[in-house]
Amino acid sequence: MYNPYAQRPPKDSQPIGSNGSNGSSAAGSFIPSGSFQSQPNAAFSQTQSNVFSRSQQARSNFQPQGGFPSQQSAFPSQQSQQPANGGQPGLNLNSLFADPATQMGLHFSQTAFNASQQYMQQNLKQFVSDENIKYYFKVSNSYVLRKLLLILFPYRNKSWTRQFRATTDAQGNAVEIYATPIDDVNAPDLYIPSMALVSYILFWAVFSGFKGDFHPQLLGYALTRTLAFYILDVLLLKLSFYALAINSKNAKIWDLVSYSGYKFITTLLLMIVKNTFSSYVIVIFFFLLLLFSLGFFLMRSLRYAVLPSGMESGSISSASKRLRTQFLFVYAFILQAAIVWIMA
Numbered sequence: 382m383y384n385p386y387a388q389r390p391p392k393d394s395q396p397i398g399s400n401g402s403n404g405s406s407a408a409g410s411f412i413p414s415g416s417f418q419s420q421p422n423a424a425f426s427q428t429q430s431n432v433f434s435r436s437q438q439a440r441s442n443f444q445p446q447g448g449f450p451s452q453q454s455a456f457p458s459q460q461s462q463q464p465a466n467g468g469q470p471g472l473n474l475n476s477l478f479a480d481p482a483t484q485m486g487l488h489f490s491q492t493a494f495n496a497s498q499q500y501m502q503q504n505l506k507q508f509v510s511d512e513n514i515k516y517y518f519k520v521s522n523s524y525v526l527r528k529l530l531l532i533l534f535p536y537r538n539k540s541w542t543r544q545f546r547a548t549t550d551a552q553g554n555a556v557e558i559y560a561t562p563i564d565d566v567n568a569p570d571l572y573i574p575s576m577a578l579v580s581y582i583l584f585w586a587v588f589s590g591f592k593g594d595f596h597p598q599l600l601g602y603a604l605t606r607t608l609a610f611y612i613l614d615v616l617l618l619k620l621s622f623y624a625l626a627i628n629s630k631n632a633k634i635w636d637l638v639s640y641s642g643y644k645f646i647t648t649l650l651l652m653i654v655k656n657t658f659s660s661y662v663i664v665i666f667f668f669l670l671l672l673f674s675l676g677f678f679l680m681r682s683l684r685y686a687v688l689p690s691g692m693e694s695g696s697i698s699s700a701s702k703r704l705r706t707q708f709l710f711v712y713a714f715i716l717q718a719a720i721v722w723i724m725a
Contacts, residue, residue: 514571516561517562517569517570517572517635518570518572519563520563520572520573524562524563524570525573527566528562528566528570529646532647532675532678533650534674535677535678535681536674538681540567541567541681541684542567542685543559543560543565543567543685544559544560544564544565544567545557545558545559545560546559546560546561546564571638571639573642573646574642574643575642577643577645577646578607578642578645580649581607581645581649581724585599585603586599588652606724610720610723611641614644614716615634615638618640618712619637621712622637625704625705625708626701627686627687627705628689632686632687640679643678644717644721646675647671647672647675647717647721648721648724648725650667650671651667651668651671651721651725654668672714672718673714675717676714676718677713679712679717680710687705687709688702688705688709
């Protein structure tokens with residue numbers, strides 16, 4: 382039986398007989414090595430080629446499912462994704478703006494925006510005009526000192542009538558307007574209310590620090606709370622003037638803001654007294670004293686707007702005068718007392 386793993390003789394060697402000579406019989410004959418290896422090598426080569434061809438066929442027929450797609454299937458042809466309009470993406474946008482309905486909508490929105498802008502400029506110019514704002518800040522050191530004394534001790538003031546000064550308008554006509562705060566101590570200003578508001582918030586933070594309750598958020602809370610009371614007071618005063626049919630010529634919005642802001646002087650002083658004296662009697666005494674001074678000052682200062690004198694007084698009935706006087710008393714004493722006590 383043939384054993385393929387047996388030791389092979391050299392290629393040129395021949396079997397030696399039993400007597401030491403070359404054998405010529407069939408039993409002693411041996412097949413050369415070349416003819417012995419020809420058939421196994423051919424079969425091995427054929428098997429290897431068949432396996433390689435099958436692996437190539439299997440690799441070409443393999444389609445991945447759920448994994449990473451092949452390079453050709455993962456990236457479709459980029460030419461199919463190019464715009465069909467010759468590579469010009471803005472052509473669709475141009476066609477959109479060329480639509481008559483779109484042009485009509487744009488024209489309508491532009492017209493509405495221009496109309497609203499013109500309306501705001503015409504109606505808000507009287508509130509935010511530079512000349513109107515500058516008027517209320519034309520103050521001096523002497524005016525501030527005299528105004529503070531007038532708010533705290535208004536009993537010695539003899540004249541509460543606002544002064545006029547002659548000037549010319551844009552057309553060159555001579556007109557009379559109210560004098561600036563520098564020339565008239567009875568004129569309202571916005572410098573003292575703004576400074577009093579800032580001082581009130583700072584003193585609030587200082588006294589909170591003395592008590593150990595200060596934190597940075599307290600400044601924002603104090604400012605928001607104070608402005609809320611301030612705006613509510615001004616709105617209530619303006620709505621009351623509208624309900625009582627008071628002429629707005631003598632009661633501009635900035636005049637009302639100014640008169641409403643003078644209560645911060647009283648509030649600031651009352652807060653200092655409450656944090657300085659522990660006696661409840663002393664606090665109540667200063668509260669009544671400061672409140673009466675503030676109420677007296679507001680009643681005499683707002684009288685020119687609520688109860689005008691001269692020719693305008695003849696057009697107001699006695700019942701209307703009585704109603705306006707009652708409103709002025711309630712606003713100057715009762716409402717201001719509640720706001721000052723809460724804020725202080």
